Amino acid sequence: MTKRFKLAVLAALLAAGLVVAAGLVGWQALHAPLPLPEESVSFEVAAGTPLTRLATNLNEDGILPHPRLLTWYARLTGDAVRIQAGEYRLERGVTSLELLEQLVDGNVLMYQLTVVEGWRFADFLAALRAHAAIVPLDLDSAQIMAELGSPGLHPEGQFLPDTYVFPKGTSELVVLRSAHEALKRALEIALQARIADTVLDDPYSALILASIIEKETALPAERRKISGVFQQRLTRGMRLQTDPTVIYGLGESFDGNLRRRDLARDTPYNTYTRRGLPPTPIALPSAASIEAAVNPELGDALYFVATGEPDGSHRFSATVDEHNEAVREYLKRLREEP
Numbered sequence: 001m002t003k004r005f006k007l008a009v010l011a012a013l014l015a016a017g018l019v020v021a022a023g024l025v026g027w028q029a030l031h032a033p034l035p036l037p038e039e040s041v042s043f044e045v046a047a048g049t050p051l052t053r054l055a056t057n058l059n060e061d062g063i064l065p066h067p068r069l070l071t072w073y074a075r076l077t078g079d080a081v082r083i084q085a086g087e088y089r090l091e092r093g094v095t096s097l098e099l100l101e102q103l104v105d106g107n108v109l110m111y112q113l114t115v116v117e118g119w120r121f122a123d124f125l126a127a128l129r130a131h132a133a134i135v136p137l138d139l140d141s142a143q144i145m146a147e148l149g150s151p152g153l154h155p156e157g158q159f160l161p162d163t164y165v166f167p168k169g170t171s172e173l174v175v176l177r178s179a180h181e182a183l184k185r186a187l188e189i190a191l192q193a194r195i196a197d198t199v200l201d202d203p204y205s206a207l208i209l210a211s212i213i214e215k216e217t218a219l220p221a222e223r224r225k226i227s228g229v230f231q232q233r234l235t236r237g238m239r240l241q242t243d244p245t246v247i248y249g250l251g252e253s254f255d256g257n258l259r260r261r262d263l264a265r266d267t268p269y270n271t272y273t274r275r276g277l278p279p280t281p282i283a284l285p286s287a288a289s290i291e292a293a294v295n296p297e298l299g300d301a302l303y304f305v306a307t308g309e310p311d312g313s314h315r316f317s318a319t320v321d322e323h324n325e326a327v328r329e330y331l332k333r334l335r336e337e338p
Contacts, residue, residue: 157281211281215244223292240271308333
């Protein structure tokens with residue numbers, strides 16, 4: 001073995017050693033926690049942003065110390081062309097490889113909106129359009145329902161109260177569609193599980209009654225009782241005489257104080273002046289109220305009034321005399337309150 005050959009072998013071994021050492025250093029760097037300037041940082045990736053540009057931006061922001069290393073690794077694995085657009089949040093302790101995994105999986109930052117039981121459609125739409133992560137559209141109610149595949153359908157009651165989760169930049173129609181489909185599923189499930197006889201003619205009638213139940217009580221134990229009262233009244237041809245429908249019919253003119261003249265003011269929603277159910281739901285009913293509408297507790301009660309107790313409970317009565325006495329007790333309680 002010549003001296004020249006030995007030197008060549010030595011040089012090759014040294015070069016290989018350097019490559020291995022560099023690889024180990026690089027591998028350790030990819031597994032080391034990123035030096036985040038805060039406990040968590042957020043950033044956005046626009047559609048079409050190349051990984052090289054993104055890595056450089058993160059480096060300039062003090063997030064990614066070795067942008068070329070990550071770019072090289074991502075090209076080697078093929079991940080460089082698989083990153084997804086969106087808003088991301090990094091928590092302290094995350095590594096470069098975990099960052100890349102988030103980008104490839106599209107593990108974007110999610111926002112949420114809770115649709116409250118008993119909200120009107122207008123409340124839902126206003127909250128949705130005021131949300132910072134939502135892209136609002138210039139559509140009226142009729143256009144929204146047409147876009148959702150239900151042209152001509154009144155939007156009230158057509159969206160299920162729940163908490164909806166979505167990424168930044170989501171169109172309002174995406175959330176509206178989710179809530180509308182959830183409502184249809186809840187109504188279908190309730191109808192399939194129905195065990196009690198009702199006087200309701202169709203699913204839409206059940207939805208209307210469910211919305212009234214939603215506005216009348218927040219107590220789970222009362223929903224089926226109130227459903228039973230209303231269905232007994234419908235069976236006997238009695239007017240429902242429920243204040244929430246009157247309030248809905250008053251619209252923007254309602255100032256928070258329901259007066260006797262309001263009860264006499266005839267609108268399609270005034271169940272003091274008109275028999276039967278109002279023409280549409282008056283609120284967004286919960287799944288529990290829908291279930292109560294199709295499974296009423298049919299007793300002898302035909303009336304109910306608030307007790308004035310802090311729990312929001314009601315007293316149920318079978319006769320007018322009993323009901324009038326319950327009303328007197330309620331009014332007395334109100335007068336005695338400081």
